[in-house]
Amino acid sequence: MHRHEPIDAQRVARHLSDRIAPAATSVVVPLDVEVWEPVAASGVVGQAEPVPVTEGLAADYQPFEVGSSWGPPWGTTWFRLTGVVAPEDRDGDLEVVVELGWADHSPGFQCEGTVYRPDGSIIKGIHPRNTWIPVELDAEGRFQVYLEAASNPVINSWSSTERGDVLTSDSKRQYELLRADIVRVHREVRELVRDVQALEGLVLTLPEDSHRRAELRVALDRAMDALDLQDVPATATAARARLAEVMSRPAEGSAHRAIAVGHAHIDSAWLWPVRETRRKVARTIANVLRLADDGEPIVFAFPAAQHSAWLQADHPDLFARLQTAVAQGVVVPVGGMWVESDANLPGGEAMVRQLVEGAAFFEEAYGFRCQEVWLPDSFGYSGALPQLARLAGARWFLTQKISWNQVDDFPHHTFHWEGIDGSRILTHFPPVDTYNSDLSARELHHAASNFRDKGAAGTALIPFGHGDGGGGPTREMLAQAARTADLEGSPRVTVTTPSAYYEAAVAEYENPPVWVGELYLEMHRATYTSQARIKRANRTGEHLLREAELWATTAAVRAGYEYPAAELQQLWRTVLLGQFHDILPGSSISWVYRDMLAEHAQVQERLHEIIGETQQLLAGSGDQPISFNAGPLARAGVPALGGAVIEQASSAVGVQEDGEGYVLEHEALRVRIDGDGLLTSIWDKVNEREVVPPGQRGNLLQLHQDFPNAYDAWDVDPFYRNNVVDIAHADAIESSSDAGSATVTVRRTLEGRPVTQTVTLRADDPGVHIGVEVEWAAKDKFLKLGLPVDVHTDHARYEVQMGHLTRPTHTNTSWDFYRFEVWAHRWLHVAEPGYGVALANEATYGYDLTRHPREGGGTFHMVRASLLRGPGYPDPRTDHGTHSFGFVLVPGASVDDAMAAGYAANLPLREITGSPVEPLVNLDGGAVVEAVKLAQDGSGDVVVRLYEPHGARSTAQLAASFDVADVTEVDLHERPLSEETVVAPSAIETVEGGTVSLQLRPFQVVTVRLQRA
Secondary structure, eight states, X not given: OOOOHHHHHHHHHHIIIIIIGGGGEEEEEEOEEEEEOOBOTTSOXXXXXXXOHHHHHHSOOEEOOTTOEEOOTTEEEEEEEEEEOOGGXXXXXXXXXXXXXOOSSOTTSSOEEEEEOTTSOEEEEEBTTBOEEEOOXXXXXXXXXXXXXXXXXXXXXXXXXXXXXXXXXXXXXXXXXXXXXXXXXXXXXXXXXHHHHHHXXXXXXXXXXXXXXXXXXXXXXXXXXXXXXXXXXXXXXXXXXHHHHHHSOOOOTTOOEEEEEEEOOBOSSSXXXXXXXXXXXXXXXXXXHHHHHTTOOOOEEEOOHHHHHHHHHHOHHHHHHHHHHHHHTSEEEOSOSSSOBOBSSSOHHHHHHHHHHHHHHHHHHHSOOOOEEEOTTOSOBXXXXXXXXXXXXXXXXXXXXXXXXXXXXXXXXXXXXEOTTSOEEEEEOOTTOOSSBOOXXXXXXXXXXXXXXXXXXXXXXXXXXXXXXXXXXXXXHHHXXXXXXXXXXXXXXXXXXXXXXXXXXXXXXXXXXXXXXXXXXXXXXXGGTSSHHHHHHHHHHHHHHHHHHHHHHHHHHHHOOOOOHHHHHHHHHHHHHTTBTTTTTSOSOHHHHHHHHHHHHHHHHHHHHHHHHHHHHHHTTOOEEEEEEOSSSOBTTBOTTEEEOOOOOOSOOEEEEETTEEEEEOSSEEEEEOTTSOEEEEEETTTTEEOSOTTOOBSEEEEEEOOOSSOTTTOOOGGGGGSEEEEOOOSEEEEEEOXXXXXXXXXEEEXXXXXXXXXXXXXXXXXXXXXXXXXXXXXXXXXXXXXXXXXXXXXXXXXXXXXXXXXXXXXXXXHHHTOOSEEOSSEXXXXXXXXXXXXXXXXXXXXXXXXXXXXXXXXXXXXXXXXEEOOOSSOTTTTOEEEXXXXXXXXXXXXXXXXXHHHHHHSOOEEEEEOOBOOSEEEEESOEEEEXXXXXXXXXXXXXXXXXXXXXXXXXXXXXXXOEEEEEEEOTTSSBOOTTTOSSSOSEEEEETTEEEEEEOTTOEEEEEEEEO
């Protein structure tokens, strides 16, 4: 045969685009269009905030011509679409097609709309890949719908833009209404389009020399021959008949099995504000329910309880339909989390509450318990997560983002992930390498060929549907799934639930490999630093919530205080929303941070009120200066979780001039600061050891050029280190002191703006307190604080959720080298046998630790904290303004010392006048308390969560100061441990009255429920 495949392929492509697809519908009647545009306070027509649907329906509409412009950035325009279908045209399949002026790409990143009936009920959403509306006619053939069109700007071009906030955006109209027609659907033509797309896509995935590819080419060519291009509807059936035989061929017995799960990865905020996400959720769920109502075989995985809660508040009627769909198995809640949070930066108790609050909502709203954690898009995954997931009742874990690794390919797709405590959870990493699949032949082929566990396993999961900006699955995707359910040359596709995949994986994969520790993403490392304000607000909110719950619980037990359970839950949920994986990491538009920081401020104000009123209630009417310590470790004579008078410092602190510099000194340390305001010596008097390596200087601010290859707010690339400017010149240095501390203050200039650094020693405090205040307006720059420490080792420890992680500091392999920026919570610890140094922080997450040759032999470590960045996208003024950072460097520190410094930096003592307050519970031994609260069920039981922090087996004794009727170890949901939630035998060994003896594994998290007598 003298065939030339490019000619055949081009024929199919042109026939499909120019003749077949356009013939799938024909216009019955153009719709009449009217418009109403609410006016913003600024006076811009159409740029007002969204209005309730009742207001949109009742508005005064004006005539509008197709082809006219509409929609300033972030505006809302209401269209009323009406038409009358003549009696002779009412038979057959009718639909409405609306084109708002979008481009045929990026659904969710440009204009989109919600379609309402005149009674206010939602019909569905529309976007560039889903432009149809069902036709519902009254008895006279009249059609009427209302379209709430969101004119969201296109800002996913990865370049700097002022359109990231309505306050800085322009008011230019962006879109033109291009079409609004009632059309007749020619069903056979539409099915032919889907046949041809499925087979043509399959052809392109098959080997060029395969028989299957050749026969599909011939069949497609013959189908084109059967068409009358002047009357495609009349000849579509004949064309389909010529494809029937090749489409009926079953898949090979060894074909890869793809479990396809409908999905819409909706970012709770990103390139749009939260207010727009709420509308995206409604559109997406309406689309899913429309598919189900039309009889499509859809199964849809719906994560993030926050999204359900928004739907319940905004559209109760749609939410009720969603509840029915869940009961029918059409929609499957997944993940059991409040939002799809970042998996690195939230604190330990915050990650617990993500799992608890999400699961609680799903159970209350749907009567459904999720079996998996669903985090496809977070930027790396903490090694603490497997244990917490298991304790929350999860059996399985799903992620996809590790496929974005820049250099090192992750070696598995289905594996047991082992956390820092030894807990394991079956984890899947979909080989399709996207959480927004369209089930195209190309993506199915990639999933099958990319699957790294083939031979031992043959099944993988594919989440399909338009995502990020929402939209979800479409009819076209389901048509593709139907055609590839059992098709020669293709993986077998089955649309079903995530649990069906995991059950199949368990059945077929007898001994999956094990990955130990964190799932580090070799990308998006700058998310540990970008948007410093939101990170500080999150850290502050987490710790204020701990304090509020602790003192409210103590006051409830001791003084009959009415524990504000519902209010605390709502405050937690606000903080949890702020931990979404494009909010807390700093990768959203400026509008998101304007809103979220205001929310955090309100949360913090209310928490301060709760803390103040409960502490005063507990301290009573005494006249002593009582300091409250919400931390798990005693400080300055104040017991953990209690209140007492601070012990007076026993040592003196002094400061004296030393040439052009100064010397700070107390009984434990002598610190020298040179004329540049840099640390030249930290002499540990207790251990008789110098901390600063020979020839090095500490407390050095360093400014790097930081222009990553892509993803400004997300990425820092290794070449950033090639250019650095040391901010070493001091404009002024001065000292000050009081009874309890001495400080050297250094003033500098950074790109024409002031920088103030402080170095302080405090009485009876073994650490060097370092403060940095920066006026920041830099662009494409990265600011770090360097602290060289004379420690020879090849690893360091970093605090993670309720434990710590050990990472190498060498670069033996590419895996080690490309872990050049890492994260930690409140502290890190670098040590050699017999000596260590800790660095604690108030609100910083990003770090790099590098090894260097030391004068005189050996190596030292440069510990650098990442302070600020200046990305141009998506927020061109990221972190402009004033920032303060606080650190404590602790020489001669153990892990215990590091932990103590971290808690002290984040849980300051609070002083009021009154009498001492005994702790509600005391914990002695090798564990620390993470949370004290009243049980969520309103029983009045006291719940104490604790963990083993050292990575060692240990014992501990928990003693209650109140009468206890019963003690139970519970899961994170405060229920007795079950087969699903137990990760080890019960930690409780004995119970005697209110004293509980515990035996803990390394890093074990234990929740104890104390029933009050």
